[in-house]
Amino acid sequence: MPKHYRPAGKKKEGNVAKYVTRSQAVKGLQVTLPVFRKLCILKGVFPREPRKKVKGNHHSYYHMKDILFLKHEPLLEKLRDIRSYDKKIKKAVSKKNKDLAGRLLTRKPSYTLDRMIRERYPKFVDALRDLDDCLSLVHLFAALPAVDSTANGEKIPINRVHNCRRLSYEWQAYISRTHKLRKTFVSVKGIYYQAVVKGQTITWLTPHALQQVLSEVDYRILLTFLEFYEALLGFVNFKLYHSINVKYPPILDPQLEALAADLYALTRYFDARSARLGSLTPGSDQMELQQLHSNELGSLVQISEVANEDEEDEETRECKNLFKNMIFFLSPEVPRESLLFVISAFGGRLSWDGDGAPFDETDQSISYQVVDRPTLGRKFLTREYIQPQWVFDCVNARIILPTEKYMVGCICPPHLSPFVDNETEGHVPEYAEAIERLKAAQRKEVLPLPGSGKEDFDDPHSLAGIADRAEAIEVAKKRKEMAMLEKQHFDELSKEVKGYQIADIALDNEPMQDDDECLDQDLRQLEEDESRRAEALMGRKPRNILKAMRIGIQKKQDATQRLKKRQKQIKESQMLN
Amino acid sequence: MGKKSKSSRKGKKEWRKNISTEDVEDFLEISTEDVLSGGSQQKEPSFFIDKSVDLAAKKKIDKSRGKVLWSDKLLEKNPMVKIIPSSTTRKMKTNKNAKIVQAGENETTLQTRLKYQNACDSSLTDLWEDGKDDSRIKKKFLPSAIPAVEVEPSGCSFNPDSLNHQDALARAVADEMQKIYQQELGPKPVPSVAHAEVIDDELKYFLEADDACDDNEEDGVQISNTGAEIEKRVPKCKRVTRVELNRRARKKEHLMIEAEAKKVDELTKSIDDLPAILQAIEKEEEEKNKRYMRRRVAKAEKLKAHPPRLGKYKYQPTSLQVLLSEEKTGSLRKLKVSCTLVRDRFNSLEKRGLVVPSKKSGRKDACLKPEVLE
Numbered sequence: 001m002p003k004h005y006r007p008a009g010k011k012k013e014g015n016v017a018k019y020v021t022r023s024q025a026v027k028g029l030q031v032t033l034p035v036f037r038k039l040c041i042l043k044g045v046f047p048r049e050p051r052k053k054v055k056g057n058h059h060s061y062y063h064m065k066d067i068l069f070l071k072h073e074p075l076l077e078k079l080r081d082i083r084s085y086d087k088k089i090k091k092a093v094s095k096k097n098k099d100l101a102g103r104l105l106t107r108k109p110s111y112t113l114d115r116m117i118r119e120r121y122p123k124f125v126d127a128l129r130d131l132d133d134c135l136s137l138v139h140l141f142a143a144l145p146a147v148d149s150t151a152n153g154e155k156i157p158i159n160r161v162h163n164c165r166r167l168s169y170e171w172q173a174y175i176s177r178t179h180k181l182r183k184t185f186v187s188v189k190g191i192y193y194q195a196v197v198k199g200q201t202i203t204w205l206t207p208h209a210l211q212q213v214l215s216e217v218d219y220r221i222l223l224t225f226l227e228f229y230e231a232l233l234g235f236v237n238f239k240l241y242h243s244i245n246v247k248y249p250p251i252l253d254p255q256l257e258a259l260a261a262d263l264y265a266l267t268r269y270f271d272a273r274s275a276r277l278g279s280l281t282p283g284s285d286q287m288e289l290q291q292l293h294s295n296e297l298g299s300l301v302q303i304s305e306v307a308n309e310d311e312e313d314e315e316t317r318e319c320k321n322l323f324k325n326m327i328f329f330l331s332p333e334v335p336r337e338s339l340l341f342v343i344s345a346f347g348g349r350l351s352w353d354g355d356g357a358p359f360d361e362t363d364q365s366i367s368y369q370v371v372d373r374p375t376l377g378r379k380f381l382t383r384e385y386i387q388p389q390w391v392f393d394c395v396n397a398r399i400i401l402p403t404e405k406y407m408v409g410c411i412c413p414p415h416l417s418p419f420v421d422n423e424t425e426g427h428v429p430e431y432a433e434a435i436e437r438l439k440a441a442q443r444k445e446v447l448p449l450p451g452s453g454k455e456d457f458d459d460p461h462s463l464a465g466i467a468d469r470a471e472a473i474e475v476a477k478k479r480k481e482m483a484m485l486e487k488q489h490f491d492e493l494s495k496e497v498k499g500y501q502i503a504d505i506a507l508d509n510e511p512m513q514d515d516d517e518c519l520d521q522d523l524r525q526l527e528e529d530e531s532r533r534a535e536a537l538m539g540r541k542p543r544n545i546l547k548a549m550r551i552g553i554q555k556k557q558d559a560t561q562r563l564k565k566r567q568k569q570i571k572e573s574q575m576l577n
Numbered sequence: 578m579g580k581k582s583k584s585s586r587k588g589k590k591e592w593r594k595n596i597s598t599e600d601v602e603d604f605l606e607i608s609t610e611d612v613l614s615g616g617s618q619q620k621e622p623s624f625f626i627d628k629s630v631d632l633a634a635k636k637k638i639d640k641s642r643g644k645v646l647w648s649d650k651l652l653e654k655n656p657m658v659k660i661i662p663s664s665t666t667r668k669m670k671t672n673k674n675a676k677i678v679q680a681g682e683n684e685t686t687l688q689t690r691l692k693y694q695n696a697c698d699s700s701l702t703d704l705w706e707d708g709k710d711d712s713r714i715k716k717k718f719l720p721s722a723i724p725a726v727e728v729e730p731s732g733c734s735f736n737p738d739s740l741n742h743q744d745a746l747a748r749a750v751a752d753e754m755q756k757i758y759q760q761e762l763g764p765k766p767v768p769s770v771a772h773a774e775v776i777d778d779e780l781k782y783f784l785e786a787d788d789a790c791d792d793n794e795e796d797g798v799q800i801s802n803t804g805a806e807i808e809k810r811v812p813k814c815k816r817v818t819r820v821e822l823n824r825r826a827r828k829k830e831h832l833m834i835e836a837e838a839k840k841v842d843e844l845t846k847s848i849d850d851l852p853a854i855l856q857a858i859e860k861e862e863e864e865k866n867k868r869y870m871r872r873r874v875a876k877a878e879k880l881k882a883h884p885p886r887l888g889k890y891k892y893q894p895t896s897l898q899v900l901l902s903e904e905k906t907g908s909l910r911k912l913k914v915s916c917t918l919v920r921d922r923f924n925s926l927e928k929r930g931l932v933v934p935s936k937k938s939g940r941k942d943a944c945l946k947p948e949v950l951e
Contacts, residue, residue: 049885058889124705133725188898207918215920372910414738417731429738
């Protein structure tokens with residue numbers, strides 16, 4: 001008697017029917033494992049975790065629907081065709097039939113990923129949302145050395161590396177041209193950038209320009225991901241370039257190409273396109289991918305501005321004008337590529353030391369020179385010498401910070417992360433507070449002085465302009481004072497009406513203050529009542545969530561209190577010493 | 578089956594009679610004649626000159642050298658087609674070696690070039706033209722809610738604020754210590770070399786003697802025990818009288834009545850206790866629900882940090898990349914880049930569940946190992 005009896009004709013049900021192991025899937029699709037892996041990555045099919053792993057814990061399970069989805073994919077047939085074609089080529093090569101092999105190679109079938117991308121990202125916004133990973137991987141491969149064999153025998157073809165470089169420069173050129181960069185953070189791993197494109201926040205990570213060491217990783221998987229992401233980035237760039245009326249793929253000056261001044265060449269191309277008056281046709285310069293030297297980059301000279309002013313919003317304009325009319329010069333030891341990107345994204349102009357640079361070191365109009373040496377040789381008096389951290393900090397703070405702390409030979413103040421919201425964390429580093437004060441100081445100069453002119457303190461917008469917490473407290477106090485004065489005035493009037501003596505009014509000032517406190521207490525009471533009522537109306541689950549939130553907040557506050565105590569103790573001990 | 582019927586035995590033994598023995602007799606005749614006459618009458622020469630030639634040692638490959646593909650053979654009729662033999666002799670090979678290698682190189686570079694070109698040849702168009710809307714927009718299954726690029730905490734910057742740096746260092750140290758504790762608290766592995774003393778032959782006998790003594794003692798005790806048991810095992814069998822049987826029956830009835838009464842009592846009690854019971858049930862339900870919620874929340878929390886178990890090996894996160902206190906120079910130029918982003922990106926792919934962790938991915942990489950703080 002069989003143990004598990006299933007009536008004839010009845011299909012499997014439950015987890016067994018829904019999930020298959022990887023080997024079952026490979027057998028079902030009738031492909032080899034590497035082809036299956038490639039297809040999964042390109043199609044976006046990934047293993048899932050079923051509730052009950054029928055065949056054991058050591059398998060990876062795929063959903064049946066995903067596998068059926070793969071089965072009807074035309075790319076599957078294409079990959080099979082390519083495999084059989086490869087066999088033909090191999091046979092011809094082994095039979096020493098060079099002619100046939102050559103002939104076969106010219107007609108090799110290939111596939112394109114357009115349809116795949118369109119399937120996975122039906123709208124452009126979807127593509128933008130997934131651009132984080134894509135950009136990080138492309139930038140990473142742009143910085144890798146192209147080797148013939150890595151640790152596990154996989155090749156990183158040099159053409160792919162060049163393609164990645166080209167795509168990454170195109171993206172950077174677009175971002176810097178349209179001033180969409182918002183935040184940067186230089187960490188040990190690499191440099192994080194954040195930009196806002198069409199309302200989507202995109203964060204990506206680029207490696208430091210130093211030579212990357214290859215580690216033991218499965219490069220086949222990475223290369224498949226890279227293939228997909230290259231295609232995606234190509235299409236995204238195309239769409240973005242067209243949105244600012246620039247032709248894609250851009251045709252660059254071959255001389256600059258040879259000098260590996262890609263980014264500079266791209267921006268020259270941009271300028272040529274946007275200068276519609278001259279209608280320069282760079283058609284005479286034909287693009288030819290030559291062997292590019294690594295670590296040599298171009299700088300950016302903005303000749304004219306982008307014509308799409310109406311699409312810019314408040315932030316973009318702010319970013320554009322940060323480094324306006326500032327001219328930078330980069331020494332050879334600073335990270336040129338990232339500084340080039342960042343400075344031009346915020347409206348600055350710069351040059352560097354090398355062929356093809358827009359201007360020389362001895363140019364008189366240079367206002368800042370970025371150096372990273374312990375000591376300097378000769379100094380020009382007309383310019384300021386700063387360390388590269390100044391640029392990044394200015395960009396994060398969105399104001400021009402004083403350069404005294406960043407001079408050559410000084411130890412710079414700490415480089416803070418703009419991705420961390422200090423308010424929520426509770427602990428505000430000292431330098432962050434200094435920056436806030438500077439910001440507030442700058443804004444005060446712009447705003448009219450408080451007290452003069454009609455300012456409505458109840459208007460939240462005007463309060464929002466004041467960044468510092470101390471300032472807010474002051475404003476609140478003033479509001480109270482004003483209210484108190486009003487009330488006093490009203491009482492006096494009423495008492496006059498009722499015919500009291502003026503002397504009595506003076507005595508009433510003290511209870512006024514008590515009233516004020518009572519008022520405060522009443523307000524507080526009201527608030528508490530409101531909140532309690534709201535809580536009582538909540539269901540059990542949201543109430544528990546609220547409790548958990550409160551506990552979390554309390555914990556954080558305790559932690560910050562502890563830190564502050566320790567800081568105080570350290571300071572005291574230092575003072576004693 | 579039964580015995581065969583006694584049929585005629587003509588066929589069975591007939592053959593013995595019917596064999597002709599002519600050739601044997603002829604041979605015997607000839608041989609006796611030869612012996613008697615002192616030589617063969619058939620005139621076989623006893624000495625002769627060997628003029629035969631050995632066949633040339635034919636190599637196996639020569640067999641297949643002559644072979645030609647069937648398809649090529651068919652095309653033989655066409656004078657334009659040149660038949661290519663499957664293998665060539667050594668002389669020709671040495672000349673062609675250099676050429677072949679070059680040809681191979683050219684092919685691969687040609688291959689890669691064409692591959693690259695073909696992949697990028699996809700005509701760049703605006704994929705997301707306005708107005709084109711896919712009618713069947715599938716609900717996308719996101720493997721994980723973890724973002725693709727996670728920004729590190731503030732203490733990992735190249736010039737960190739001291740408190741943030743301490744925070745990040747503490748976290749890194751905690752991770753490392755966790756791993757160390759796990760190793761220490763786990764069961765000790767079996768040692769490859771066991772500590773033992775060398776035992777001489779004389780001592781070996783003594784060891785065995787000790788064991789034998791013990792055995793004897795045990796056996797003796799057992800034997801004595803079994804004797805006593807055997808005695809106890811045979812109790813006296815008494816006859817059950819009618820009195821006894823009646824008594825038993827009455828007792829049984831009593832017991833049954835009592836049991837019923839007890840049941841009724843319990844029922845009434847439980848009916849009285851009904852609200853209490855209901856409350857108890859409610860509490861249990863609440864407990865169950867709470868436990869369920871707790872487990873769900875815990876699972877969701879866990880998913881935010883690492884992927885579900887997708888394959889044979891567990892996911893192992895990379896260590897936090899922080900500058901050691903002594904490496905904190907505050908200068909971008911002096912920043913020692915020791916970690917590779919490749920491993921980090923691969924780990925991110927694993928973390929989001931896009932790649933199943935493999936045996937190799939759990940290995941320690943050459944990243945910074947934090948020191949223990951003072």
